[in-house]
Every structure is written in C-alpha cells, then in structure tokens.
Amino acid sequence: MRNRAEVALPSDDKRWRVVEAAMRRNGYRPDALIETLHTVQESFGYLDSEALIFVSNALRVAPSQVYGVATFYHFFNLKPQGEHTCAVCLGTACYIKGTGELLEDIRQSYGVHPGETTADGKLSLLTVRCVGACGLAPALVFDGEVMGKATTESVRAKIEGYLSDDDL
Amino acid sequence: MMTYDELTDAAAEEIARQQGYHQCVRVCMAAGCLSQHHDAIKLALEQAVKDQGRAGEVQIKGVGCMGLCAAGPLVMVEPEGVLYERVSPEDASEIIAVLGSEPVQRLVCPTDVPFFERQVKIVLENSGVIDPESIEEYIAAGGYEGLNRALTELSPNEVIAELVRSGLRGRGGAGYPTGLKWSTVAKAISDTKYVVCNGDEGDPGAFMDRSVLESDPHRIIEGMAIAGYAVGANRGFIYVRAEYPLAIERLKLALRHAKRNALLGNNILGTGFDFNLEIRLGAGAYVCGEETALMASIEGKRGMPRPRPPYPADHGLWGAPTLVNNVETFASIAPILRRGGDWYASIGSETSKGTKVFALAGQIRNTGLIEVPMGITLTEIVHEIGGGTPNGRQVKAVQTGGPTGGCIPEAYFDTPVDYESLAKLGSIMGSGGMIVMDDSSSMVEVARYFMEFCMTESCGKCIPCRVGTAQMYRLLDKFSQGRATTADLDLLEQLCDLTLNASLCGLGQSAPNPVLSTLRYFRDEYLARLLPAEPALAPAPDSPAA
Numbered sequence: 131m132r133n134r135a136e137v138a139l140p141s142d143d144k145r146w147r148v149v150e151a152a153m154r155r156n157g158y159r160p161d162a163l164i165e166t167l168h169t170v171q172e173s174f175g176y177l178d179s180e181a182l183i184f185v186s187n188a189l190r191v192a193p194s195q196v197y198g199v200a201t202f203y204h205f206f207n208l209k210p211q212g213e214h215t216c217a218v219c220l221g222t223a224c225y226i227k228g229t230g231e232l233l234e235d236i237r238q239s240y241g242v243h244p245g246e247t248t249a250d251g252k253l254s255l256l257t258v259r260c261v262g263a264c265g266l267a268p269a270l271v272f273d274g275e276v277m278g279k280a281t282t283e284s285v286r287a288k289i290e291g292y293l294s295d296d297d298l
Numbered sequence: 299m300m301t302y303d304e305l306t307d308a309a310a311e312e313i314a315r316q317q318g319y320h321q322c323v324r325v326c327m328a329a330g331c332l333s334q335h336h337d338a339i340k341l342a343l344e345q346a347v348k349d350q351g352r353a354g355e356v357q358i359k360g361v362g363c364m365g366l367c368a369a370g371p372l373v374m375v376e377p378e379g380v381l382y383e384r385v386s387p388e389d390a391s392e393i394i395a396v397l398g399s400e401p402v403q404r405l406v407c408p409t410d411v412p413f414f415e416r417q418v419k420i421v422l423e424n425s426g427v428i429d430p431e432s433i434e435e436y437i438a439a440g441g442y443e444g445l446n447r448a449l450t451e452l453s454p455n456e457v458i459a460e461l462v463r464s465g466l467r468g469r470g471g472a473g474y475p476t477g478l479k480w481s482t483v484a485k486a487i488s489d490t491k492y493v494v495c496n497g498d499e500g501d502p503g504a505f506m507d508r509s510v511l512e513s514d515p516h517r518i519i520e521g522m523a524i525a526g527y528a529v530g531a532n533r534g535f536i537y538v539r540a541e542y543p544l545a546i547e548r549l550k551l552a553l554r555h556a557k558r559n560a561l562l563g564n565n566i567l568g569t570g571f572d573f574n575l576e577i578r579l580g581a582g583a584y585v586c587g588e589e590t591a592l593m594a595s596i597e598g599k600r601g602m603p604r605p606r607p608p609y610p611a612d613h614g615l616w617g618a619p620t621l622v623n624n625v626e627t628f629a630s631i632a633p634i635l636r637r638g639g640d641w642y643a644s645i646g647s648e649t650s651k652g653t654k655v656f657a658l659a660g661q662i663r664n665t666g667l668i669e670v671p672m673g674i675t676l677t678e679i680v681h682e683i684g685g686g687t688p689n690g691r692q693v694k695a696v697q698t699g700g701p702t703g704g705c706i707p708e709a710y711f712d713t714p715v716d717y718e719s720l721a722k723l724g725s726i727m728g729s730g731g732m733i734v735m736d737d738s739s740s741m742v743e744v745a746r747y748f749m750e751f752c753m754t755e756s757c758g759k760c761i762p763c764r765v766g767t768a769q770m771y772r773l774l775d776k777f778s779q780g781r782a783t784t785a786d787l788d789l790l791e792q793l794c795d796l797t798l799n800a801s802l803c804g805l806g807q808s809a810p811n812p813v814l815s816t817l818r819y820f821r822d823e824y825l826a827r828l829l830p831a832e833p834a835l836a837p838a839p840d841s842p843a844a
C-alpha cells in the first residue's frame with residue numbers, strides 16, 4: 131500500500147488532482163483501476179492516451195491491461211464527446227415500445243450514427259442497454275436526464291434545442 | 299458507542315416528530331418519476347404548504363418507488379390513503395388546499411384494484427413509504443432490528459439455520475438455496491472472507507434492484523452485515539451499475555449514516571463485530587452479472603468469467619472465500635431475521651418460498667414494479683395485476699428472465715410462477731423482468747433482438763459463445779429478411795445445442811433460450827419466413843418457355 135504517486139501529474143490542470151485523490155483513497159492499489167478510470171472520465175469527459183499512460187504508471191498496471199479494461203467496458207469513452215449527448219435505450223421494453231424507430235429517425239434526420247458526434251460537435255449519439263426506466267418506455271437519456279414515454283416529436287424538439295444552442 | 303436501544307429511542311423521537319403533523323404528503327423520488335420532474339412537484343407542494351399557512355400541519359416527504367410507474371408521477375396523502383396520479387406542479391396548490399376534505403377527483407388513482415390489493419410486500423415494504431435518505435425512518439420502520447437480533451441473540455450458525463428454515467433461494471435468477479450458500483462460505487477456513495452484493499442489474503427490462511437501492515438502501519446494508527456475521531466476513535463490496543447514479547448517491551449517503559450510527563465499521567452496536575462496506579461501480583458490461591466476472595471487475599480487471607469450480611465460496615475475491623448474492627436476496631434477509639424463517643416459509647409455493655419482485659414492462663397497461671407471492675400464475679400477473687394490454691390487443695407472450703430467458707405463450711399463462719415451472723416451460727425466473735408482447739410483435743424479430751444483445755455482450759473468452767452467438771444472429775437475420783432455408787433452420791437448432799452445452803458461463807449457456815423457446819411455441823413464424831421451396835430446375839430468365 132502506497133500513499134503517494136511516484137509519477138508526476140501530466141500537467142498542472144486541477145482535474146488531475148481529483149484523479150490523484152481517487153487513487154490515493156484506494157492506496158494506489160492496482161484493483162483501483164476501474165475506479166480511477168471512472169474518475170478520469172468524470173473529470174475530463176473521456177479517456178485519452180495521456181490519461182491511460184498516467185494511470186498505468188501511477189497504479190503500476192501494464193499499459194496493455196489499462197487499455198484492455200478501458201476498451202472492455204462500454205461505459206468508457208476513448209474519444210471526446212459532443213457538447214450534448216443523446217443515449218437511446220435499446221433495452222427490451224424500450225425496443226418493444228419502438229426505440230428502434232426513434233433511433234432510425236435521429237439517424238436519418240441528423241445524419242449521425244450511434245457512437246458518432248455531429249460535425250459541429252454539438253451532439254453525440256449513443257445507445258445504451260437498459261437504463262432501468264422500463265416503466266417509462268420508450269426512454270432516452272439526454273445529458274444524463276431520462277426522457278420517458280418519448281415520441282418522435284419530443285425527441286426532435288430536444289435535439290433541435292441542442293443544435294440551435296449557440297451559447298458556446 | 300451507540301447501543302440499539304439508543305438508536306430506537308432516536309427513531310421514536312423521529313416518529314413523534316412526524317406524528318406532530320396532521321398530514322403527510324409522500325412524493326415518489328425514484329429515478330423513473332424524477333425524470334418526470336418530480337423534484338419540481340415536491341418543491342411546488344412545499345411552496346403551496348407555505349403559501350397556505352399550513353407549515354406545522356403538513357409534512358412533504360420525498361420517498362422511493364411506489365410501483366405504478368405507468369401512472370407516475372405519483373403522490374400519496376396520509377393518513378387518508380389517497381393516491382394521486384399523473385400529478386404536475388400546477389396541481390400542487392389544489393392538492394394542499396383540499397387536504398382533510400374531499401380529494402381532487404380528477405387526479406385520484408384508485409387503490410382498491412388488483413395492482414395494489416394482490417401484492418405482498420416484504421422486499422418493497424419500505425419503498426414509497428420512508429424517506430430513503432433518512433436512517434431514522436428506516437430504524438423507525440423496524441430497520442436494523444434483524445441485525446441487532448442476529449448479533450445479540452444468535453450465533454452465526456443459528457442465523458444460517460434461520461435462513462435455511464426460510465427456504466429463501468437466490469433472487470438473481472438461478473435460485474440456489476441461500477442458506478446452503480451461506481453455510482458453505484461459513485465452513486470455508488480462511489482468515490479473510492468477503493461478502494459481495496451483485497447490483498449489476500444488466501437484464502434489460504428488470505429494474506427492481508435499482509428501485510430497492512434508490513428507495514431503501516439501508517435494507518441492503520443490513521442484509522450484508524448480517525451475512526458478514528453469519529459467514530465470518532469483515533469486508534464487503536456492493537457492485538452497482540454506473541448507469542444508476544441516483545442509486546449510487548443514496549447508497550453512499552446510507553453508508554455514511556450507518557457508519558456514524560455504529561451500524562457499520564468496527565465494533566458494530568458494541569458487540570465487537572466489525573464489518574466494512576465499499577461501493578464498486580460497474581462500467582457497462584452485461585457479463586459482469588456473472589459472479590466470477592463480477593469478482594474480476596471488483597479486482598479492477600476485465601470482467602471475464604472463469605470456469606467453476608472452484609466456486610467463489612471456496613476461491614473468490616483475491617482467492618478468499620466469498621459470498622455473492624443479488625440485491626433482492628440481501629433485501630429479503632432483514633425481514634427474515636426480524637420475523638423468523640418459519641414466517642417467510644409460510645408464504646409462496648412448495649419449492650419456491652416467499653415473494654418475488656417483478657418488473658412489468660412492454661405492452662401492458664400497469665407498467666411498474668410489483669411484489670407477489672411465489673406460485674401466483676402468469677394470468678394473475680399479466681391480466682389482473684398488469685391490466686392486460688393498453689390498446690386492447692391480444693396478449694401473445696410474456697418474456698421472462700431477460701435476454702437469456704424465454705418467451706412463454708398465453709396458452710401457458712395458468713402456470714404458477716416458481717423456479718421449476720418456468721424452467722419446464724423453457725424459460726427462467728431470472729432477475730424478474732417480465733416483458734409483455736401483444737400480437738403485433740414478431741417472435742423471430744424478438745429472438746433476433748436478444749441474440750444481437752448476447753452477441754454484443756459476449757466477452758469473447760470462449761469460442762462457443764463468441765462465435766456461436768454471432769452465427770446464430772446471422773441466421774436469425776436471414777429469417778428476419780425472409781432469406782432462410784430449411785438447412786438454415788437445422789443449423790440454427792444445432793448451434794443452439796452447441797452453444798448451450800459448450801459455453802463457459804451462464805451467458806453462453808443460456809443465450810439460445812430465446813431462440814429455443816420461440817422455436818418451441820412459435821415455430822410457424824419461423825417457417826413462414828423460409829424461402830419458397832426452390833423449383834427443381836429454375837428456367838433461365840430469357841427462356842423462351844416463359
């Protein structure tokens with residue numbers, strides 16, 4: 131059990147301190163790998179190679195193993211996400227209630243495939259396996275918030291809102 | 299050091315405080331309802347109470363899931379027992395204004411219907427009743443009484459004996475007798491042992507674990523602490539899906555409260571028993587619901603299963619004996635310790651004791667969570683409690699057991715729901731998801747959907763599952779497009795047999811279930827999609843004979 135990292139932080143970006151704190155809490159044990167990756171993703175939005183190599187050195191886990199874990203689990207993104215995310219639930223109840231058609235409509239209307247981000251970087255389209263909101267099927271998750279009993283109209287309205295959002 | 303009596307005193311104070319109110323308005327704050335702006339409803343109700351000058355009389359309380367998600371957002375008024383459905387923030391002032399007199403008729407949701415009357419609540423007894431963020435309310439409702447009884451009155455062996463008497467079987471799906479599992483871990487000789495709660499609720503269509511964790515998190519902590527005492531473990535892990543942020547948040551809070559009240563940590567309730575719990579987050583891999591894969595994931599590795607034996611009871615986390623149970627199983631422990639194994643065994647059927655929580659979804663009127671005694675029939679669940687299809691269409695089948703379960707046609711709906719009966723029909727109990735399909739659903743498409751799921755979620759370690767699911771998916775796709783031949787049908791059946799018998803873990807071993815059960819009951823639909831028999835000698839397109 132160690133109580134300090136023996137490698138320097140990649141930069142003086144404050145978010146690395148959060149990552150370091152998570153590793154310290156777990157005594158820099160190799161089994162804290164998934165917890166650490168969760169923290170990196172929470173702080174930076176995705177896992178880039180710089181982060182993976184840093185975590186690998188700090189926890190003394192082989193880079194291949196870190197990469198293996200990062201790519202095994204669907205929850206981890208290796209690419210930056212768009213400003214907003216739309217995750218379409220493809221769980222059974224949602225599928226029976228027609229999220230397949232909703233997904234198809236998004237694909238055709240906005241020219242974005244699951245796992246991709248629109249060219250202007252506004253919207254990332256994802257698919258998820260059941261968010262546990264089956265009672266509200268069909269369900270989608272917009273920026274972490276569940277939209278239940280979705281319709282083509284409600285989904286389009288939400289996305290139009292994102293796409294026309296020029297604040298940033 | 300707090301003793302149990304001091305805790306109950308604190309809880310009694312809490313009850314007295316609540317009794318100071320004339321009315322209590324309970325608002326569902328589980329994820330399903332929250333998504334429909336329930337937080338706004340709670341704020342609006344609080345504002346209305348203030349505006350109408352009834353601050354000392356009316357308590358507004360955020361609670362967990364009340365079950366009937368279809369009619370959400372739900373609001374319950376006590377002591378009258380009036381349930382309001384589809385409430386919006388605009389209704390708040392009206393609801394508060396009529397408290398104590400005639401309820402707002404247009405919002406009233408009848409509670410004298412089978413959906414409410416046929417349920418028997420043990421696991422969900424506190425869901426929708428207590429504030430999940432208050433340990434005092436949990437204790438006031440009899441919480442931690444089971445743990446106290448175990449630690450002060452019973453030896454570890456007596457705890458296990460109580461559990462054996464209850465007849466409880468694992469609620470994660472396989473139905474292994476819980477008492478037997480506990481006694482195996484208890485007998486294992488090791489200085490270090492672990493207790494693991496499997497909250498990786500991956501089955502699409504099942505959301506009871508999420509609901510229990512969000513609505514009554516202390517119940518899981520209590521169940522796990524009792525387990526730790528019974529099997530001789532001082533450390534436990536709760537593995538929860540990262541997709542359930544609200545459940546994680548409430549669980550973290552509950553862990554803090556439990557520690558502060560000497561219900562977790564060192565020297566619990568002054569009895570000398572130590573038990574520490576940590577949360578581990580899943581990261582979206584269905585296979586991690588398999589216990590050996592789950593343990594690999596807790597160890598920070600890729601969640602890949604390994605052959606059993608050795609079973610986790612001998613060789614689990616970091617090689618130490620480990621008890622792995624599902625959320626609903628742990629949620630049943632405290633009531634059994636509180637009320638006795640014989641009481642629990644008096645509920646349910648001959649081979650399957652107690653109650654089971656089911657998640658009703660799909661083409662059914664009353665979508666939501668229900669808890670019913672084992673042995674109830676599918677007709678009662680689907681038609682009486684569930685209210686049939688929302689559009690009046692014919693119910694075709696109900697899919698139980700998640701992506702690796704089976705589809706049961708309506709003709710068999712008089713079957714009692716227990717582990718053995720469902721297995722006989724070619725399905726499984728699974729975690730308790732029930733998805734109702736009406737006559738507009740194509741069973742070939744349903745089978746293809748599930749196979750696509752298993753193919754994507756196969757971890758790739760063993761070939762029968764990795765390749766078998768992909769090949770079966772390819773064949774089902776041919777059926778779906780009407781391009782399949784009788785040879786394809788034969789091949790599909792052979793592959794089902796092979797994948798089922800040769801795969802390493804439960805995922806591959808049960809991946810063929812949806813195909814096998816739809817072939818068994820809806821073979822016509824497959825046959826209808828075969829290519830028309832090829833003529834012996836097809837004439838060339840430009841043949842003059844044409």
